[in-house]
Amino acid sequence: MAKTRNEVHNFNAGPAALPLEALEKAREELVNFKGSGISLMEASHRSKLYEDVHNHAKELFAELLSIPAGYEILFLQGGASLQFAMLPMNFVTEGHPGAYVMTGSWADKALSEAKKVGPTRVAGSTEAEKFHRTPSDSEISIESTDAYVHVTSNETIGGVQWKDFPDAGSVPLVSDMSSDILSRPIPVDRFSFIYAGAQKNLGPSGVTAVIAKSEFLQKAKTDVPTILSYATHVKNNSLYNTPPTFGIYVLSLVLEWVKENGGVAGMESLSRKKSSLIYDAIDESDGFFVGYVDKAYRSLMNVTFGLCTPELEKKFLEEAKEIGFMGLNGHRSVGGCRASIYNAVPLSACERLVEFMHDFARRNK
Ligand SMILES: Cc1ncc(COP(=O)(O)O)c(C=O)c1O
Structure with missing residues (x-):
């Protein structure tokens, strides 16, 4: 079914989201x-x-x-x-x-x-x-x-x-x-x-x-x-x-x-906000979501994570795709999940993703 841009949250790893403007x-x-x-x-x-x-x-x-x-x-x-x-x-x-x-x-x-x-x-x-x-x-x-x-x-x-x-x-x-x-x-x-x-x-x-x-x-x-x-x-x-x-x-x-939009300093502060939202959702999930990278070295651009079982991970990715989250699959060489949140990915897309993560965890814990 044809979708509008508003119905999709683009987390592709590259080529990736570009500023609408x-x-x-x-x-x-x-x-x-x-x-x-x-x-x-x-x-x-x-x-x-x-x-x-x-x-x-x-x-x-x-x-x-x-x-x-x-x-x-x-x-x-x-x-x-x-x-x-x-x-x-x-x-x-x-x-x-x-x-x-x-x-x-x-x-x-x-x-x-x-x-x-x-x-x-x-x-x-x-x-x-x-x-x-x-x-x-x-x-x-x-x-x-x-x-x-x-x-x-x-x-x-x-x-x-x-x-x-x-x-x-x-x-x-x-x-x-x-x-x-x-x-x-x-x-x-x-x-x-x-x-x-x-x-x-x-x-x-x-x-x-x-x-x-x-x-x-x-x-x-x-x-x-x-x-x-x-x-x-x-x-x-x-x-x-x-x-x-x-x-x-x-x-x-x-x-x-x-x-x-504030130059590279503006991009950095936005990236910190966006990535913290998702990393917090991972860290506060009591092991339901698992981050792979040591906290101090986590990427502000590519948030990689998994779920506590392979079955739940598969279900998470399928449901996410169904409701318009694009590109959340990890790279084909490693699997898992990855949210690529480059400069043009809006804060609102990360907020929607976090809402979905919370909702998915609540329904499947
Ligand atoms: C860090 C990094 N280096 C190199 C490449 C390869 O880039 P290209 O496909 O432009 O050759 C990529 C592609 O995703 C990348 O992420």
Whole structure:
């Protein structure tokens, strides 16, 4: 049966909920973009019409994340998955391995890809504790010869999030921030390289944002295929080949929405409110709902939990789906439940979910 947007609460893990205001603006401008007589999708990526959108998106992104001078912003394709390979292709050399801190499935994927490219090493891991927390600085070994130290700021599948990033000293710190970029202020100056697939907090899929320190980029290898070399994209303002123009445009609309709603600080306080509601419902359920992650490391973006029996978990997910809660199933690799509450998921959706959790527990305890 056809549903209206009001009848659905979108907790998808990515692609995920986008701000309604951004979607409506895109609809308004879809067929005739700013009085040009054509859709932006029909415009050349070399046109002034698109160039303005592209540069506006970069400027807003820099403003919202307080990206200091000396950093490049790139809009690439291939998702965060391409960055798993492209980063080591550009920076890893014999004697200078990529060092990876293991915190769950996405860190594991990043390491697996890097291994195919060149030398790597594990700089720390909480695998023995089922990745229920991130390692402390004393559990991470950083060598001065490391090409970089890679962390995954938020493990989308496991629901564990770095609260303080490790001190990498003079070794370049790199982070996959796909699932929590723009959800909190970040000390960009502590990182040499940050990347994020757009389809959670930034916009539609098809765009990958990269923030890279120019000094770090200068160390990149030069014998890399043109399209896979960061230097190519820096030199061409991410316009070496045809970029995902419409995706970057929608990203700019999402950035405008974030700015109008208190910027990253506003997003963080809203995320704290939304996640606390759900974590409280888990913690106050007397073991009916079970959280997987140690409290201090719980993600503000992906709330992972289970129910006390597999039967109840199945029933919970089925009922939830039936009444309009979308995307509450855990990742197919781990099962369980997961509420992805990215920036655009309204507080009201989390309130409805908590009401349903209480009601379900009352009926099934
Ligand atoms: C933390 C993290 N890294 C990487 C990826 C892979 O992103 P993509 O599908 O854009 O390649 C995802 C996707 O969900 C993710 O959550």
